[in-house]
Amino acid sequence: MTEHEIHRGLAGIYADSTAISRVDPDSNSLLYRGYPVQQLADTQPFEAVALLLWNGELPTQDELEWLRVNGRPHRPLRDDVRAALDALPPGAHPMDEIRTAVSVIGAREGEGESLHEGGPTREENVARSLRLFAALPAIVAYGQRRRHGLTPVPPREDLTYAQNFLWMTHGELPDPVVVDAFNRSMILYAEHTFNASTFTARVIASTLSDLHSAVVGAIGALKGPLHGGANEMVMHTFDEIGTADAVGPWLDQALAAHRKIMGFGHRVYKHGDSRVPTMRAALGTLVEHYDRPDLLALYEALEREFVERKGIYPNLDFPSGPAYHLMGFDTPTFTPLFVAARVIGWTAHILEQQEHNALIRPLAAYTGAPERQVPGWSAP
Numbered sequence: 001m002t003e004h005e006i007h008r009g010l011a012g013i014y015a016d017s018t019a020i021s022r023v024d025p026d027s028n029s030l031l032y033r034g035y036p037v038q039q040l041a042d043t044q045p046f047e048a049v050a051l052l053l054w055n056g057e058l059p060t061q062d063e064l065e066w067l068r069v070n071g072r073p074h075r076p077l078r079d080d081v082r083a084a085l086d087a088l089p090p091g092a093h094p095m096d097e098i099r100t101a102v103s104v105i106g107a108r109e110g111e112g113e114s115l116h117e118g119g120p121t122r123e124e125n126v127a128r129s130l131r132l133f134a135a136l137p138a139i140v141a142y143g144q145r146r147r148h149g150l151t152p153v154p155p156r157e158d159l160t161y162a163q164n165f166l167w168m169t170h171g172e173l174p175d176p177v178v179v180d181a182f183n184r185s186m187i188l189y190a191e192h193t194f195n196a197s198t199f200t201a202r203v204i205a206s207t208l209s210d211l212h213s214a215v216v217g218a219i220g221a222l223k224g225p226l227h228g229g230a231n232e233m234v235m236h237t238f239d240e241i242g243t244a245d246a247v248g249p250w251l252d253q254a255l256a257a258h259r260k261i262m263g264f265g266h267r268v269y270k271h272g273d274s275r276v277p278t279m280r281a282a283l284g285t286l287v288e289h290y291d292r293p294d295l296l297a298l299y300e301a302l303e304r305e306f307v308e309r310k311g312i313y314p315n316l317d318f319p320s321g322p323a324y325h326l327m328g329f330d331t332p333t334f335t336p337l338f339v340a341a342r343v344i345g346w347t348a349h350i351l352e353q354q355e356h357n358a359l360i361r362p363l364a365a366y367t368g369a370p371e372r373q374v375p376g377w378s379a380p
């Protein structure tokens with residue numbers, strides 16, 4: 001017992017303020033810098049949302065050009081990153097690959113040196129964020145290609161971020177329907193206030209550590225199945241169930257075994273995730289494009305049965321999993337895709353934390369053994 005009020009998992013606690021995004025479970029809305037995420041997904045390329053999150057405003061043409069000129073040289077897979085990835089065991093977890101790649105990039109950025117001089121400036125950190133944002137697609141795409149015994153595909157300067165990502169993964173120019181669905185998914189995944197991985201990044205940034213260390217920590221937090229790892233688990237669930245008519249018996253067994261059904265539930269949204277309708281619509285266009293009504297039938301049957309039985313709604317990972325599958329990504333690549341999207345949210349939060357820093361260090365109510373003497377110890 002303790003006299004302190006404990007909030008396990010920090011549930012319901014406001015740990016700080018943020019101007020980057022607002023999650024409102026009552027109105028079921030998500031705003032990035034004031035803009036509804038659905039409107040951004042309908043109109044913006046992912047790279048414009050990156051500048052919005054970092055700078056607070058949608059970019060002008062000149063600013064987008066700045067991003068293009070400064071980002072595209074960082075699109076190719078660097079030799080040192082490829083060597084580090086190739087040195088990992090073939091069965092390494094894809095999130096371990098991404099974490100390793102970001103560590104290599106961070107070490108080469110030489111951030112550690114400037115820590116002693118008060119840390120990098122905001123401009124330096126925005127430039128680092130841009131380089132990392134530009135470099136991640138080649139790393140994620142190579143992860144998938146390496147698993148299938150393929151060599152990297154060099155990036156193309158003439159393609160948008162979303163087109164180029166798909167190009168480097170598959171080695172062919174993607175259909176506009178697929179590019180649009182992919183761009184939407186990246187925007188929807190980009191930012192979500194104080195989720196576990198972003199909070200991890202902020203804790204690390206609050207010690208005045210460097211940007212890449214904070215991103216590496218965030219990747220570790222995102223890897224878990226209660227957070228980003230769920231989009232991959234959704235596809236395993238689909239594979240396990242097989243067809244829509246098997247949903248009922250499968251759910252009977254899963255619930256009897258007290259299994260968590262991945263892609264459902266959320267710490268903040270209790271009446272449905274604001275991003276799901278937009279991603280569900282994108283999944284619908286992909287299902288039509290690839291003529292896969294069987295996949296949609298399974299999706300709908302599982303959603304209907306689970307909501308009916310438990311009153312717990314799907315989160316973004318539920319439509320994203322099958323959507324990424326249709327886009328030709330293998331299942332292990334799903335959570336790394338989340339990294340490539342969320343890196344713009346993480347880095348925006350690292351910048352914000354550094355601008356108004358307070359070391360994040362909560363208290364813990366002690367419940368261990370009362371004070372006692374070490375056997376054999378005697379007072380000096």
Ligand SMILES: CC(=O)SCCNC(=O)CCNC(=O)[C@H](O)C(C)(C)COP(=O)(O)OP(=O)(O)OC[C@H]1O[C@@H](n2cnc3c(N)ncnc32)[C@H](O)[C@@H]1OP(=O)(O)O
Pocket residue numbers: 009225226227228230259260261262263264265266267268312315316317
């Ligand atoms: C993009 C994202 O990161 S979104 C989150 C992705 N994660 C998942 O999809 C994993 C599955 N979902 C979950 O584990 C949870 O819903 C979480 C972790 C996301 C949110 O959890 P919390 O807010 O801590 O709620 P908590 O886990 O306590 O759930 C409350 C109750 O609902 C149940 N519940 C919640 N989600 C699920 C689920 N997906 N399947 C089965 N039961 C569930 C819990 O077992 C618990 O039941 P109990 O009160 O009988 O013990």
Ligand SMILES: O=C([O-])CC(=O)C(=O)O
Pocket residue numbers: 189191192194195196227266267268315316
């Ligand atoms: O907000 C959360 O806790 C998890 C989530 O949906 C996200 O990070 O996108």
